Amino acid sequence: MTELVVDRLSVAIGDAALVKEVSFRLNPGEMVALLGPNGAGKTKMLRAALGLEKKSGGAATLGGAETATLDPISRALKLSYLPQTRPLAWPSVVRDIVALGRFSHGAALSRLKGADADAVNKAIAACDIDHLSNRKADTLSGGELARVHCARAFAAQTPLFIADEPVAALDPRHQFRVMDLIENFVRDGGGALVVLHDIGLAARYADRLIWMAEGAIIADGPPEETLTEKRLADLYGVKSHIDGLRVEIDGAL
Amino acid sequence: MNRERLVIPVLVIVSLASLIAACLLGSTPLGPGRVIAALFGFADAGDTLVIWQIRLPRALAAFIVGAALGASGAALQGLLRNPLAEPGVLGVSASASLGATFALYYGFAALSPWALPAAAILGALAATALISFVAIRTQSVVTLILVGVGLSSFAGAAMSLLMNLAPNPFSLSDMINWMLGSVANRSFDDLKMATPFLFAGLIILFANRRGLSALTLGEEAASGIGVDLRRLRIAVVTGAGLTAGAAVAIAGAIGFVGIVAPHLVRPFVAHDPARSLLPSALLAGIILVLADIAVRVLPTSSELKLGVVAALIGAPAFAWIAAQRRAASD
Numbered sequence: 056m057t058e059l060v061v062d063r064l065s066v067a068i069g070d071a072a073l074v075k076e077v078s079f080r081l082n083p084g085e086m087v088a089l090l091g092p093n094g095a096g097k098t099k100m101l102r103a104a105l106g107l108e109k110k111s112g113g114a115a116t117l118g119g120a121e122t123a124t125l126d127p128i129s130r131a132l133k134l135s136y137l138p139q140t141r142p143l144a145w146p147s148v149v150r151d152i153v154a155l156g157r158f159s160h161g162a163a164l165s166r167l168k169g170a171d172a173d174a175v176n177k178a179i180a181a182c183d184i185d186h187l188s189n190r191k192a193d194t195l196s197g198g199e200l201a202r203v204h205c206a207r208a209f210a211a212q213t214p215l216f217i218a219d220e221p222v223a224a225l226d227p228r229h230q231f232r233v234m235d236l237i238e239n240f241v242r243d244g245g246g247a248l249v250v251l252h253d254i255g256l257a258a259r260y261a262d263r264l265i266w267m268a269e270g271a272i273i274a275d276g277p278p279e280e281t282l283t284e285k286r287l288a289d290l291y292g293v294k295s296h297i298d299g300l301r302v303e304i305d306g307a308l
Numbered sequence: 309m310n311r312e313r314l315v316i317p318v319l320v321i322v323s324l325a326s327l328i329a330a331c332l333l334g335s336t337p338l339g340p341g342r343v344i345a346a347l348f349g350f351a352d353a354g355d356t357l358v359i360w361q362i363r364l365p366r367a368l369a370a371f372i373v374g375a376a377l378g379a380s381g382a383a384l385q386g387l388l389r390n391p392l393a394e395p396g397v398l399g400v401s402a403s404a405s406l407g408a409t410f411a412l413y414y415g416f417a418a419l420s421p422w423a424l425p426a427a428a429i430l431g432a433l434a435a436t437a438l439i440s441f442v443a444i445r446t447q448s449v450v451t452l453i454l455v456g457v458g459l460s461s462f463a464g465a466a467m468s469l470l471m472n473l474a475p476n477p478f479s480l481s482d483m484i485n486w487m488l489g490s491v492a493n494r495s496f497d498d499l500k501m502a503t504p505f506l507f508a509g510l511i512i513l514f515a516n517r518r519g520l521s522a523l524t525l526g527e528e529a530a531s532g533i534g535v536d537l538r539r540l541r542i543a544v545v546t547g548a549g550l551t552a553g554a555a556v557a558i559a560g561a562i563g564f565v566g567i568v569a570p571h572l573v574r575p576f577v578a579h580d581p582a583r584s585l586l587p588s589a590l591l592a593g594i595i596l597v598l599a600d601i602a603v604r605v606l607p608t609s610s611e612l613k614l615g616v617v618a619a620l621i622g623a624p625a626f627a628w629i630a631a632q633r634r635a636a637s638d
Contacts, residue, residue, distance in 0.1 A: 131534030138528040144389030145579035158522050159534035
């Protein structure tokens with residue numbers, strides 16, 4: 056079984072400690088939402104956990120192997136990562152973008168065969184972008200593009216998936232559609248960690264919420280236990296009303 | 309995608325046709341029959357000399373230089389994710405020229421036939437490394453182009469300085485040859501010295517083409533899907549430096565063909581940097597062969613430089629491509 060185990064991970068730039076001794080696990084079959092205000096160190100922490108950024112202390116292992124020394128292909132075969140900014144350099148065809156998800160399997164865009172072609176077709180179908188597959192990326196809407204990026208990540212057929220704000224700047228319907236895609240991925244046995252700013256969406260979809268503030272994890276547990284009005288007030292400085300998993304934010308404190 | 313499958317065969321045929329045309333056309337009119345006879349060694353000594361010593365090496369030089377610049381441009385554009393990247397614009401060609409003139413003027417070129425191409429390539433590698441170092445630190449296209457312009461000016465100024473300080477000052481026309489670029493009077497020996505570097509560069513670029521495709525997603529996502537960014541950057545910088553440096557060693561600095569060819573090719577290969585490499589090389593080769601034919605047959609009082617013609621066509625195209633870019637993609 057492939058799991059991501061982060062143990063007392065720290066990141067410091069100069070004297071500034073940006074991530075402080077963070078520990079958590081991401082297992083297959085669970086959806087985890089990573090929450091916290093802007094500047095809490097979520098992206099930094101994820102990048103360090105993936106070995107994309109230098110850490111100053113602690114360990115992060117993927118299926119038992121330290122991510123910082125794992126070669127990029129082996130890492131990409133176990134975990135797909137959807138970064139926060141997703142600039143496309145060229146107006147590529149949607150199918151080619153999804154096919155890039157097979158890079159770690161050695162696929163070349165122009166001649167997809169066998170398992171690669173199957174995985175790409177499956178990901179395209181799962182993300183409901185069949186009708187877009189021959190379109191150029193610069194003709195897509197934000198919601199369509201978000202699904203294309205998800206399909207790209209799913210095409211790798213990795214056990215784990217990490218997405219940094221996959222639903223940012225999407226309208227409510229498309230937010231739900233993208234979260235549904237990730238939920239399907241988890242239902243098929245994958246493990247997903249998703250950075251979200253919409254607390255209601257996180258409570259609705261996630262099995263576990265990890266709360267970060269000022270570079271440290273301050274709570275990690277199911278929404279029923281960790282989602283409280285006091286936490287939202289402390290972390291985000293907002294007045295809220297919580298009823299079960301329903302979150303109503305009334306305004307800034 | 310039938311159109312895409314035709315791209316390479318069509319370009320190969322046109323490449324051969326342009327090379328044959330270059331053998332047919334020139335100041336001494338030779339008919340197809342005499343050219344074919346000369347190519348296969350059945351013609352009289354005069355015809356054989358014209359074809360094997362003058363026209364064919366010159367046409368091949370134009371094609372090889374074009375192909376090198378086209379591949380180098382397409383690869384740099386993929387690496388920097390920027391359609392305006394090219395050895396000429398980024399100052400790589402000028403730096404290679406500087407290296408070549410340095411070797412010439414200080415007598416290194418006389419020590420070994422390999423010294424000149426090696427010096428040009430070192431100049432090109434230094435420039436490509438600097439450019440990609442800047443590219444890592446800034447995402448701004450404008451900054452990158454400005455650094456290239458600065459590098460070009462610097463290399464030009466350093467060349468003028470060389471002219472002043474050189475122990476055995478050559479004529480100014482020598483410097484103009486390197487700055488403007490020409491394939492006139494190139495022999496097979498000139499090609500022989502530069503092509504090994506050129507092929508090494510092309511092989512490196514082709515071996516790394518999948519990484520260039522992956523960079524379409526941006527550096528962060530590319531490393532997420534398994535690209536070793538550090539290794540890819542070093543490989544492409546080396547490959548682009550080798551090819552551009554070898555091109556300069558043959559013909560001096562010829563600009564813009566490395567922008568125009570990939571730009572024309574991209575729509576036919578679904579804008580994939582990997583699939584644009586070979587067609588860009590072929591098309592850039594064709595462009596330079598045709599431009600060189602124009603240089604030879606145009607009835608100007610003194611022969612135009614190939615680089616001048618390339619810039620006359622290429623610079624407006626560069627401006628047009630730059631103007632087409634949406635502000636948002638900066």
